[in-house]
Amino acid sequence: MTAERDYIRHLLALRRAETELNLERQGYEATVEKDVGGQRVDLVATKDGKTILYEFKVAANLQRDSEEIQRLRAIAAEKGYEFKLVVVAPPKRTVVEVEGLEDALLNFIHDKQIGR
Numbered sequence: 001m002t003a004e005r006d007y008i009r010h011l012l013a014l015r016r017a018e019t020e021l022n023l024e025r026q027g028y029e030a031t032v033e034k035d036v037g038g039q040r041v042d043l044v045a046t047k048d049g050k051t052i053l054y055e056f057k058v059a060a061n062l063q064r065d066s067e068e069i070q071r072l073r074a075i076a077a078e079k080g081y082e083f084k085l086v087v088v089a090p091p092k093r094t095v096v097e098v099e100g101l102e103d104a105l106l107n108f109i110h111d112k113q114i115g116r
Contacts, residue, residue: 008090012056015088016043019054028052037075051081059089 020030020043028045036044036053043054053076057065069085076083 008058008088011088011090012058015086016054016056019043019056019086023052036081037079039072039075041072051079053081053083054086055083056086056088059087062087 016032020032023030023043023045026047028047031044031046032042034041034044041053042056045052045054053072055069055072057069062069073083073085075081
């Protein structure tokens with residue numbers, strides 16, 4: 001498994017755990033990876049006769065996973081459940097370049113070395 005795949009897997013697990021914790025704090029009973037209508041659902045929350053199905057997906061894979069998402073949405077509708085898709089996107093890397101920074105650092109180091 002690549003480091004990137006591990007990273008994304010951990011992001012999904014973290015988001016699911018956060019959601020599960022928030023639901024439990026709201027009084028929901030949350031079950032991870034439960035079979036509903038012959039389909040595995042990432043998280044199922046129930047409270048006062050209300051059931052919510054949660055599916056966690058990576059933004060970059062939404063098109064690839066669209067059929068599975070539609071099946072889960074249909075199962076939820078058929079059973080009278082609410083369906084929530086949680087999309088996780090890894091943070092984008094930011095590249096910052098500061099013009100003249102290298103020269104400024106070299107001058108600073110030089111000045112410190114000669115005691116200015």
